[in-house]
Amino acid sequence: MPLPDPVPLYGPEYKRDPYPLYARMRDAGPVHRVLFPSGVTAWLVTGHAAAQRTLADPRLGKNHALGNDRWRERASIMPEPQHSQLQVHLLHQDAPKHTAMRRLVTDAFAPRRVEELRPRFQRMADALVDAMPAGADSADLVRCFAARFPFQVLAEVIGLPPHLAARFRREWGKVVAPVGPTDPGRPAYEALLRELQEYIAEVVADRREHPGDGLLGRLVAARDEGELTPEELDSMIFQLLVAGQEPVTNQITTALVALTRHPRALERLRAEPELMPAAVEELMRLDSAFELTTWRFLAEDADLHGVRVPAGDSVIVSLCAANRDPERFPDPDTLDLDRSQGPHLAFGHGVHFCPGAALARIELQVALGTLIGRLPGLRLAVPDEDLPWIPAVLGRGVAELPVAFDPPVCPRPRG
Numbered sequence: 001m002p003l004p005d006p007v008p009l010y011g012p013e014y015k016r017d018p019y020p021l022y023a024r025m026r027d028a029g030p031v032h033r034v035l036f037p038s039g040v041t042a043w044l045v046t047g048h049a050a051a052q053r054t055l056a057d058p059r060l061g062k063n064h065a066l067g068n069d070r071w072r073e074r075a076s077i078m079p080e081p082q083h084s085q086l087q088v089h090l091l092h093q094d095a096p097k098h099t100a101m102r103r104l105v106t107d108a109f110a111p112r113r114v115e116e117l118r119p120r121f122q123r124m125a126d127a128l129v130d131a132m133p134a135g136a137d138s139a140d141l142v143r144c145f146a147a148r149f150p151f152q153v154l155a156e157v158i159g160l161p162p163h164l165a166a167r168f169r170r171e172w173g174k175v176v177a178p179v180g181p182t183d184p185g186r187p188a189y190e191a192l193l194r195e196l197q198e199y200i201a202e203v204v205a206d207r208r209e210h211p212g213d214g215l216l217g218r219l220v221a222a223r224d225e226g227e228l229t230p231e232e233l234d235s236m237i238f239q240l241l242v243a244g245q246e247p248v249t250n251q252i253t254t255a256l257v258a259l260t261r262h263p264r265a266l267e268r269l270r271a272e273p274e275l276m277p278a279a280v281e282e283l284m285r286l287d288s289a290f291e292l293t294t295w296r297f298l299a300e301d302a303d304l305h306g307v308r309v310p311a312g313d314s315v316i317v318s319l320c321a322a323n324r325d326p327e328r329f330p331d332p333d334t335l336d337l338d339r340s341q342g343p344h345l346a347f348g349h350g351v352h353f354c355p356g357a358a359l360a361r362i363e364l365q366v367a368l369g370t371l372i373g374r375l376p377g378l379r380l381a382v383p384d385e386d387l388p389w390i391p392a393v394l395g396r397g398v399a400e401l402p403v404a405f406d407p408p409v410c411p412r413p414r415g
Contacts, residue, residue, distance in 0.1 A: 007033070039180075042315065046322065071312060150246075154241075293316055
């Protein structure tokens, strides 16, 4: 059965399991025109080799100014002034601006620095498990752990003080999901945007008065020294607060869902915790929280893997489809803790490779190790098909993760 043109990328069945569709698309060719729920069309790259080449293609830019009117009409819908003030962060920049801005954040996420913080992260994870009601034998791991742990880690790493961290609302992260001008939810979306922008202004004012030695203080200082514009500063803080935690929350959930589907792998990890670093890589390959990349654009009409793509049309890479390409990963739909076929693309590739990759890896190792080690008999408390997969356009994860485990919860750590 031929694929439709464009291929719709939405709906509950697609979000629950997009992989059969991705397999059909890979088999038919590396590039397809797709349709998103907002009505915007894009060109989707699916195969591993094509994805890797696309992510490193110097012809493709990230700046929204490269988008054509057809794209801008439906995709560039964050209202003003927020669009101009919050959308000039790293994800939407090209060299040399991207290079200069990225240099400001790399030290904070350097592998050696975040590794030194691992004991602190472990205490945070243990405290969240300790906070579960005594004698509990079930829980929603999103509410009580996955939605909380990544933000606590992020606040520690970027230097967000406790009094401001306590006021951050998780629903502000929803502003990255497009809500069109005629959508009934548009007023609530715009209200969230304004609230988040006011919060960012408070963060800037606080870090200017009490800079400390954290990343936020250094970014404010860079703005005051003329290295960043006010809009770039606000956008970078926006990106840190939104992109720095929700994907980790979602990756914790996709990993746990995969492990409950593969109980032998889960039990092996419990018995052999030294396998956790390799297991995290395989779990990210199998089901990445970054399902699709953000927009890229050609400055002029050009050939992309045998398909003519008009200038300003959006080009998107399916990281999930690339990571299950059988030409790169044999038996790709299987969770294989001993897999040795090389790196996945869950963090992207090229100059826009995720700067927080080292931190995310440690977070996942700590989170999964803690939950597997301290919740014996961990299993889903609802049928797999009843899990509520988030409807996000670019990401994968579940909104709730009801699990059961064998009481009692593992004893609280000593000391």
